[in-house]
Amino acid sequence: MEKKLIIKGHDKNPFVKFWNWGWGIYYKNPEIWNYLIVGLLTTVVSLVTYFIATRTILNPEKELELQIANIISWIFAVAFAYVTNRIFVFKSKNKNIFGELSKFIGSRIASLIMDMLIMLVIVSIMGLSDIVGKVFSQIVVTIANYILSKLLVFTKKESR
Numbered sequence: 001m002e003k004k005l006i007i008k009g010h011d012k013n014p015f016v017k018f019w020n021w022g023w024g025i026y027y028k029n030p031e032i033w034n035y036l037i038v039g040l041l042t043t044v045v046s047l048v049t050y051f052i053a054t055r056t057i058l059n060p061e062k063e064l065e066l067q068i069a070n071i072i073s074w075i076f077a078v079a080f081a082y083v084t085n086r087i088f089v090f091k092s093k094n095k096n097i098f099g100e101l102s103k104f105i106g107s108r109i110a111s112l113i114m115d116m117l118i119m120l121v122i123v124s125i126m127g128l129s130d131i132v133g134k135v136f137s138q139i140v141v142t143i144a145n146y147i148l149s150k151l152l153v154f155t156k157k158e159s160r
Contacts, residue, residue: 090154
């Protein structure tokens with residue numbers, strides 16, 4: 001990736017210094033920064049879907065409905081995450097999209113189970129707010145998803 005967004009000259013201007021500093025950090029590891037951006041957007045998709053479900057048709061105080069809302073939010077988030085990770089983060093050229101998608105869904109099922117267990121412990125066992133549980137769970141799951149995506153799904157050796 002070219003460093004087109006760095007501004008040359010004007011080194012005394014504090015805005016330009018801050019701008020160049022920010023882009024300098026980004027260019028050191030753009031994949032991680034792109035993943036964080038996509039992960040944040042995926043989290044927004046997940047949270048919005050979850051909160052719409054639990055504030056309209058499902059009751060998060062009922063354990064089964066809590067998990068149904070969690071699964072609905074997961075489905076929307078996974079669909080969004082696959083497309084954005086493939087295009088913007090890992091820039092996959094893998095022609096075997098079905099195989100790649102299968103691995104992606106498999107890794108996300110693992111993180112869904114993690115998400116459901118975290119929600120069960122925080123909300124149903126500890127009695128804390130479902131909002132606290134969902135936000136904490138999203139942080140843990142985002143980190144796990146990056147590791148799984150990097151190591152198992154979007155590997156460079158399979159891009160033939």
